[in-house]
Amino acid sequence: MTPIEAATPLYADLAGDCQVSFEFFPPKTEKMEAQLWSAVETLGTLRPKFVSVTYGAGGSTRERTHNTVARIARETDLSAAAHLTCVAASKAEIGEVADAYWDAGVRHIVALRGDPPEAGGRFEPHPDGYKDAAELVEGLMKRHPFEISVSAYPEVHPEAASAQSDLDNLKRKLDAGATRAITQFFFTPDAYFRFLDKTGAAGITADIVPGIMPVSNFAATQRMAAMCNTQVPSWMGRLFEGLDVHPAARQLVSATIAAELCRKLYAGGVRDFHFYTLNRAELSYAICHLLGLRAKASADT
Numbered sequence: 001m002t003p004i005e006a007a008t009p010l011y012a013d014l015a016g017d018c019q020v021s022f023e024f025f026p027p028k029t030e031k032m033e034a035q036l037w038s039a040v041e042t043l044g045t046l047r048p049k050f051v052s053v054t055y056g057a058g059g060s061t062r063e064r065t066h067n068t069v070a071r072i073a074r075e076t077d078l079s080a081a082a083h084l085t086c087v088a089a090s091k092a093e094i095g096e097v098a099d100a101y102w103d104a105g106v107r108h109i110v111a112l113r114g115d116p117p118e119a120g121g122r123f124e125p126h127p128d129g130y131k132d133a134a135e136l137v138e139g140l141m142k143r144h145p146f147e148i149s150v151s152a153y154p155e156v157h158p159e160a161a162s163a164q165s166d167l168d169n170l171k172r173k174l175d176a177g178a179t180r181a182i183t184q185f186f187f188t189p190d191a192y193f194r195f196l197d198k199t200g201a202a203g204i205t206a207d208i209v210p211g212i213m214p215v216s217n218f219a220a221t222q223r224m225a226a227m228c229n230t231q232v233p234s235w236m237g238r239l240f241e242g243l244d245v246h247p248a249a250r251q252l253v254s255a256t257i258a259a260e261l262c263r264k265l266y267a268g269g270v271r272d273f274h275f276y277t278l279n280r281a282e283l284s285y286a287i288c289h290l291l292g293l294r295a296k297a298s299a300d301t
Helices: 003-007 030-044 062-075 091-103 133-143 163-175 189-201 218-227 234-240 247-267 282-290
Strands: 019-024 050-053 080-085 108-112 147-152 180-185 207-212 272-276
Touching (some): 019 030, 030 050, 030 282, 050 062, 080 091, 080 133, 147 163, 163 180, 180 272, 189 207, 189 247, 207 247, 247 282, 272 282
Parallel strands (some): 019 050, 050 080, 080 108, 108 147, 147 180
């Protein structure tokens, strides 16, 4: 590397050729709803490929998820995707939910097996339901020609019997008709690129979109990482140490860490990024800005 190359800023003159998507969760209160819509409006100016809304364990947020997705589809020009799971619902009930989304103009589903209603419990299929996400994808495709995204685990799903069985399950979901896979969050580029090597060797050709989690609360992130088998590097703990009482500084550190991860993924050829926003715009917006994306006026303004 020449001295000039070494001195070039990491984010100087990026082409802005990324495509991004954002994940939100349905709000529980009026205050949370205001925060959500502020985030949707802010991040919507970056013209995301789509925005998705999560679905609680056991369908616990079914109505709020539907209302949020339907409002995005109705009041914005963004492409809205609805999460849908197999948990605690029959095939007929899931079909009714899918029909309601289709009637609301929603054409994209994030199809997931889903987590059990009780933390620490094991997933049990509904007696008349789908046993896994691959069956759910197949059932949805028979009902309507949805665009479907599914999940992928670069560091292996915590309930998988083996890394190979996890890959086999991913392939089943994609072969059933899914368009792409979105990964669980991870914190090192090697975790993603090693996973790409494995999916390629398994004959998977669909897009594997990296899921990016900017850290707003390190302790909470550690808890989530433990539940989904994501490795948290020791250096992250050292970087966040002492910042609990300095939220502004914590945000700067968080944005820097996540942006560096995205920049390394970008250098490796990645052009699609999916951000887990936790209904906050600032961190994801800053990272997208560093990657060369710029706000654009809405088409309906």
